Amino acid sequence: FADQKYNAKIAERYDIGQVLHLKDLNEEGLLNSINTVLLDPRYKENIHKQSAIFRDQSMNILDNVIYWIEYVIRHKGAPHLRPAVLDLHWYQYLMMDVIVFYLLIIFFIVYIVKKV
Structure with missing residues (x-):
């Protein structure tokens, strides 16, 4: 959509x-x-x-599947094709560090507004 x-x-x-x-x-x-x-x-x-x-397409679907299976075997699992998200910590993946940062800013602004 x-x-x-x-x-x-x-x-x-x-x-x-x-x-x-x-x-x-x-x-x-x-x-x-x-x-x-x-x-x-x-x-x-x-x-x-x-x-x-x-x-x-240069090859049919079965040839394409065979090519990629052989490619992964040749490159020992093809670690260069792994998504970078697999190397993130869980709190980075869930963006907890960003959420905590924004929450701290909001709490700081609320604290200042209540003080004034």
Whole structure:
């Protein structure tokens, strides 16, 4: 849900869709946008072009799986591919240090406001 604006802008940038803003949305605008996307041949051409780019893979899925399994074996578990979060302490992972810092600031501000 949070990435829908981004996805809509990407679709508009590649001419595979149109962005509809909720504040400007009405029946006429919606119908115009639908008709434009359905009837304008450049949208169809661009979506076929993007589809071809997406589907273009140098190897099939099974070969890809085999490659990555062999890659991990060759590199003894591939520690360089491990996410950095695995090296954090639990309080860093949960951002407890940041939360405590902000709580101290809030308590300090409340203390000063009560003093004055």
